[in-house]
Amino acid sequence: MLYTIIKENTYQDSIVLMLLSNKLSAMDGVNKVSIMMGTPANKDIFKSSGLGTDELEKAKPNDIVIVVDAEQEEKVTEVKEEVEAALKGESGSQDASKDQEAHNWKRALELANNPNLALISIPGQYAAMEAENALNEGLHVFMFSDNVAKEDEVKLKQMAHEKGLLVMGPDCGTGIIHGLPLAFTNIVKEGDIGVVGASGTGIQEVTTIIDRYGKGVTNAIGTGGRDLSTEVGAITALDSIKALNEDPKVKVITVISKPPAKEVQEKVLNVLRNIEKPVVTLFLGDKPAYQEENIYHAYTLEEAAVVSVQLSNGEKPNFEPKVKEDVNVALKDSQVGIKGYYSGGTLAYEAAVLVKAAFEDEVPEEKKEAYILKTKHHEIIDLGDDIYTQGKPHPMIDPEKRIEMLETSGNDPETAVIMIDNVIGYGSHDDMANELAPTIKRVLENARQDGRELAVLATVVGTEQDPQGYDKQVETLRESGAIICETNDQMVRTAINLVGGKVEQPVVDVQTFDHTKEDLSVDEKIMSLINTKPSVINIGLKSFTEAVQSSGSECVQFNWRPIAGGDEKLMKVLQFLNYYEGDKI
Amino acid sequence: MILETSAIGSVALELLIEGKKFTIHSIFEKGWNIIDCNEELIFLGTDENGTFPFGILLDPQTKQKAKAEIEAGDTFIVRNKHLSHNRLDIKFDNTKILPLNTDFEHANINILKENMQQISFESYESTDFESIRVSELICKLQDASGNLEDEFRYFIGRGQGLTPTGDDILVGILYGHFINPFIASNHLKTLGKLIEEPLTTIVSKRFLTCALEGLFSSKITQLQHDSSLESLKSLMKVGSSSGKDTLYGIWMALNKE
Numbered sequence: 001m002l003y004t005i006i007k008e009n010t011y012q013d014s015i016v017l018m019l020l021s022n023k024l025s026a027m028d029g030v031n032k033v034s035i036m037m038g039t040p041a042n043k044d045i046f047k048s049s050g051l052g053t054d055e056l057e058k059a060k061p062n063d064i065v066i067v068v069d070a071e072q073e074e075k076v077t078e079v080k081e082e083v084e085a086a087l088k089g090e091s092g093s094q095d096a097s098k099d100q101e102a103h104n105w106k107r108a109l110e111l112a113n114n115p116n117l118a119l120i121s122i123p124g125q126y127a128a129m130e131a132e133n134a135l136n137e138g139l140h141v142f143m144f145s146d147n148v149a150k151e152d153e154v155k156l157k158q159m160a161h162e163k164g165l166l167v168m169g170p171d172c173g174t175g176i177i178h179g180l181p182l183a184f185t186n187i188v189k190e191g192d193i194g195v196v197g198a199s200g201t202g203i204q205e206v207t208t209i210i211d212r213y214g215k216g217v218t219n220a221i222g223t224g225g226r227d228l229s230t231e232v233g234a235i236t237a238l239d240s241i242k243a244l245n246e247d248p249k250v251k252v253i254t255v256i257s258k259p260p261a262k263e264v265q266e267k268v269l270n271v272l273r274n275i276e277k278p279v280v281t282l283f284l285g286d287k288p289a290y291q292e293e294n295i296y297h298a299y300t301l302e303e304a305a306v307v308s309v310q311l312s313n314g315e316k317p318n319f320e321p322k323v324k325e326d327v328n329v330a331l332k333d334s335q336v337g338i339k340g341y342y343s344g345g346t347l348a349y350e351a352a353v354l355v356k357a358a359f360e361d362e363v364p365e366e367k368k369e370a371y372i373l374k375t376k377h378h379e380i381i382d383l384g385d386d387i388y389t390q391g392k393p394h395p396m397i398d399p400e401k402r403i404e405m406l407e408t409s410g411n412d413p414e415t416a417v418i419m420i421d422n423v424i425g426y427g428s429h430d431d432m433a434n435e436l437a438p439t440i441k442r443v444l445e446n447a448r449q450d451g452r453e454l455a456v457l458a459t460v461v462g463t464e465q466d467p468q469g470y471d472k473q474v475e476t477l478r479e480s481g482a483i484i485c486e487t488n489d490q491m492v493r494t495a496i497n498l499v500g501g502k503v504e505q506p507v508v509d510v511q512t513f514d515h516t517k518e519d520l521s522v523d524e525k526i527m528s529l530i531n532t533k534p535s536v537i538n539i540g541l542k543s544f545t546e547a548v549q550s551s552g553s554e555c556v557q558f559n560w561r562p563i564a565g566g567d568e569k570l571m572k573v574l575q576f577l578n579y580y581e582g583d584k585i
Numbered sequence: 586m587i588l589e590t591s592a593i594g595s596v597a598l599e600l601l602i603e604g605k606k607f608t609i610h611s612i613f614e615k616g617w618n619i620i621d622c623n624e625e626l627i628f629l630g631t632d633e634n635g636t637f638p639f640g641i642l643l644d645p646q647t648k649q650k651a652k653a654e655i656e657a658g659d660t661f662i663v664r665n666k667h668l669s670h671n672r673l674d675i676k677f678d679n680t681k682i683l684p685l686n687t688d689f690e691h692a693n694i695n696i697l698k699e700n701m702q703q704i705s706f707e708s709y710e711s712t713d714f715e716s717i718r719v720s721e722l723i724c725k726l727q728d729a730s731g732n733l734e735d736e737f738r739y740f741i742g743r744g745q746g747l748t749p750t751g752d753d754i755l756v757g758i759l760y761g762h763f764i765n766p767f768i769a770s771n772h773l774k775t776l777g778k779l780i781e782e783p784l785t786t787i788v789s790k791r792f793l794t795c796a797l798e799g800l801f802s803s804k805i806t807q808l809q810h811d812s813s814l815e816s817l818k819s820l821m822k823v824g825s826s827s828g829k830d831t832l833y834g835i836w837m838a839l840n841k842e
Contacts, residue, residue: 011611011618011747011788018745018825039742039749039785045713061742061783110822113633 003076004055005066005083006038012064012087020086024068024079032069033079037061101557105133108537112556116529119182119548120145120169121540122560127170128152130539130560135160135167139537140529143169143224144183144544150231153224157235164523166239172222173200176207177534179218180553183544184396186425187465187551191216192251193308194244196237198223201344201423202256202284202301204461208425209305209487211463212470215312218249219530228260234268241268242522243530245275252311254280254304258349269295273515278311280304284346285353290511299506301350302489321505324494327483329455331498335416338495339409340380341402343395344423344461347488348372348382351419354492355380358501377414377499381405396428399435406436410443410454417455417495418443421488424462424473426547433460433473437480444481455498458482459491586654586673588647590629590680594638596795597627598682601668607661610787616648618788619661619668626791629668629675634823635804636683638795641668641675651675686806687799692764697812698839704817706833713743714754719837723758727841729769737776741793742785750830752789757834759796760805767841773797805831 017035024033034051036042038059046052051067059065064087068079102108109115118134120127124147131141135156148170160167168175174197175182179190186204188211195217197203207217221240228234237255244250253275260268260283272279272295279295282304288297296317298304307317338355342348352373362375373380383395383402395402402420409415422432429435440456447454458477462470478484485491493503536555538545548555600621607619607627616630628640631648643651654672661668666678709715722736737755744750755776762768780793795801804820821828 009610011613011786036745037742037747037749037786041739041741041743041751041784042749045743061786109818110825113822 001070001073002051002053003068003070003073003079004053005068005076005080006055006059007064007066007083007087008060009062010064010087011062016086017064020083023082023086024066027075027078027082029071029075030068030079031071033066035064035066038063038065101559102537103559103561105137105558108539108556108558109137112537113535113554115139115535115537115554115556116525116532117142117177117534117536119536119538119540119544119555121183121538121544124148124170126560128156131156131167132159134537134539135163135165138163138165138525140165140525140534141167141169142175142177142182142222143167143172144540145169146171150226150229153226154231157227157232161235161239164525166221166243166526166529167236168222169224171226172224174203174220175222176217176220178530178532180534180536180548180551181426182548184423184425184427185220186211186461186463187467188220188463189214189216189465190218191312192249193217193254193312194247194250194252195220195254195256196223196240196244197221197255198225198227198237198257199284199346199349201421201461202282202346202350204344204423204425205301205347205488206254206256206282206305206308208461208463208470209302210309211465212486213306213309215309219244219247221530223257225258228257228264228268230261230264234260234264237268238271239522239526241271241275242520243526245277245520246522246527247530250277252278252280252308254282254308256282256284256301256304258346259283259286269513270515271518271520273513274518274520280308280311284350287357288506288508290508293510293512297508300354300489301346302487305487319505321493321503322486322490323497324457324483324485324490327455327494327498329453329498331416331455332452334414335452335454336499337377337379337409337412337414338417338419338499339378339405339412339415340419340492340495341405341409342372342380342382342419342421343384343402344421344488345382345384347421347423347459347461348380350488351492352380354489354503355496358496358503396423396432399429399432402436403439406439406443406456410447411450413450413452415454416499417457419457419459419491419495420482421491422458422460422462422473422477424460424468424470425466427543428468431468431473431476433468433476433480437476437482440477440480440482455495456482457485457491457495459485459488461488586650587667588643588651588673588675590641590647590675590677591644592636592642592681592683593677594636594640594642594683595685596638596800597641598677600625600627600639601663601666601677603663603665605663607663607668609655609657609659609661612652612655612657616643617652617655620787624787626787632803634828635802635807635820637802638683638685638800639791640683641677642683643675683803685800686803686809687763688809689764689799692809693812694765694839697808697835700812700814700817701832701836701839703814704821704832704836706836709833712750714740714750714833716837719754719758719834720841723767723837723841726758726762726768726772729771732775733772734775734779737779738784741779742789744830746825746827747786748789748792748824748827749785750826752785752793753827753830754834754837756792756796756801756805757831757836758838759793759834760801760808760831761835761838763799763801764809765839767838804828805835808835 039061118139121144127145188207223236282298303319340351464470539558545555545557610618610620668675740751
């Protein structure tokens with residue numbers, strides 16, 4: 001049965017009508033539906049497609065006409081309600097484009113407003129292909145996806161470099177681009193410190209400390225953990241450093257990475273030695289053996305942050321590590337173990353570096369499972385390691401594993417100190433402190449009943465602007481009995497102090513090195529990326545789109561589905577053919 | 586609240602006669618339309634879809650502020666070079682006039698054609714506007730003999746959207762004609778006469794009447810000055826399919842036999 005609905009003198013953006021048409025077509029009991037302006041030519045279309053009715057003749061060119069072929073009349077009421085909602089709810093005032101989603105590149109590019117950045121979080125085996133598509137469309141790429149082959153990373157980064165584009169990642173957990181937080185990131189004040197980092201939580205720790213010192217970071221460019229490997233050759237890091245150097249708003253450049261391959265480190269240092277702006281480097285794990293006139297080599301994340309702040313203030317670098325002195329815990333002689341259960345990989349790594357340095361004579365046991373460090377007495381675990389996250393949410397979202405570890409180690413009579421991090425910001429749990437607090441309370445109480453005392457140390461990585469609120473998280477943890485440390489550095493040194501150890505801060509001379517002249521120019525497209533609010537196409541996790549939009553940037557959600565039924569080989573063939581035909585749009 | 590306009594199109598300016606009354610006809614994401622008693626239409630809004638000879642350009646903030654105050658059916662009256670509404674006043678006295686961009690001779694047709702080869706129009710083959718039908722019309726347009734009223738009636742007002750696909754294709758064909766003239770004048774007259782009939786939406790009629798006079802949106806005239814793929818892509822992004830439909834019309838006109 002055919003039913004006609006005429007909305008006189010009604011106009012809508014055509015996208016609204018198309019969405020409405022899709023919605024109505026999908027309704028149970030609706031066989032066919034067509035929505036068009038009531039022009040004579042369109043009336044002919046209605047008729048020729050079997051949707052001609054008497055009422056249709058009354059429609060005028062400026063009326064919206066909807067003809068529905070439905071089994072029961074009651075369906076029409078439902079259709080009318082949907083029509084009213086669509087025409088009223090969307091009538092003009094809302095930015096309809098914000099609600100638009102694409103299922104392919106073509107549509108995504110049509111919907112996006114001058115896009116310049118693709119944020120990719122689809123499974124690793126497909127991510128490289130879509131990154132290549134993005135580069136071919138002239139977009140910079142932020143790859144949150146992991147499990148991307150190293151050779152693909154090399155290929156993508158070389159391709160990007162040739163095109164004057166940047167590939168951040170793969171496995172890039174964090175980034176701030178012109179004040180826009182991407183993926184797992186904190187809301188940090190904008191400012192004159194520029195950060196390039198090959199580690200996720202490393203960037204988070206450094207930028208949030210900078211924020212809490214009252215300074216800011218407008219660009220924190222994540223490179224992915226393998227960027228400084230021999231094969232990749234720091235392509236992204238070098239382009240990023242050059243971009244920050246060229247940006248007049250950047251006063252200090254801070255580079256964070258695990259120790260790179262020697263020749264890559266030399267390459268990076270050579271570029272940095274060409275730069276006149278003050279530079280801070282942290283090759284986490286290397287104890288600095290020297291300082292340079294214009295390059296400050298830091299030992300820990302906090303040191304890198306504090307020195308960056310000092311340089312940005314025009315002050316002389318001066319870092320004194322802090323230990324929490326007023327910790328009132330009576331430990332027994334048998335309580336000697338430090339246990340660190342981290343959600344942040346780099347934070348766990350930093351803890352391991354410091355604990356190892358403090359107890360050099362304790363030979364670390366062979367690395368197994370996700371132990372970053374395991375000695376006779378101490379253990380540091382990265383609960384974000386694949387072993388713990390397979391089929392389970394990341395510990396920044398799911399407290400379960402941490403609760404279990406807290407219980408187990410709390411019951412161990414050898415445990416002296418337990419360390420935990422609480423990384424807040426976009427992507428993290430809404431209130432992790434509240435999840436962990438009851439367990440901390442119980443663990444401390446159980447130990448007391450057992451005639452022991454324990455120190456549970458905690459540090460919150462975040463800022464007051466983060467949705468969870470830094471102070472609120474700190475307060476919840478403090479109330480549970482945890483001792484709050486301002487930074488991971490402070491937490492680990494406090495733990496070491498409690499069991500009678502100490503980490504010596506390196507005391508080094510200023511040395512001068514020869515360097516070869518380097519071309520510091522960088523493509524305009526990269527400068528434009530870091531100097532304007534990015535317009536993003538998000539391929540994958542929808543929550544990233546919401547985060548980007550809530551930060552006031554434009555974002556089109558691309559709901560990616562594998563073509564060719566996910567058959568990788570066939571997908572690659574199709575990908576090849578797509579470009580073989582000559583960049584058909 | 587007094588708001589400033591950024592620029593104004595010459596067709597719009599001619600319509601803004603002191604004391605004249607306009608009614609808000611429709612409100613969209615990027616702006617709104619007002620019409621006078623003769624259903625002559627002016628668009629007020631941002632230039633995300635380009636600027637129009639019948640447009641009044643507002644910056645995004647001004648558009649947003651104004652949109653919060655208006656509703657369809659509200660009245661604007663022209664007073665002292667202001668468009669006065671009971672909650673806001675839009676000034677257009679010192680605003681600059683948008684260029685008409687009728688320098689069609691600057692178009693580089695060869696480069697335009699070459700770059701357009703990068704765009705696939707294959708999807709039109711499964712629509713009411715398959716290439717044979719469009720090229721047949723274009724072929725007949727070159728020949729002054731015969732009356733094309735039926736052909737035009739097929740195109741005008743046909744298809745989805747506020748500016749139906751057939752109309753957008755006609756605008757594209759007309760642009761193709763202005764940069765490389767081929768349409769016999771009697772057919773232009775027929776088209777001009779037909780669009781006075783109620784065959785399409787008010788908005789689409791406005792685009793067609795302007796196109797007949799050689800007045801196009803800036804996203805289209807941009808092609809005269811920059812025939813790059815970027816310009817083509819920028820036109821394609823207009824509306825949900827309008828830009829692409831226009832481009833299809835241009836492509837068919839430039840590739841006529």
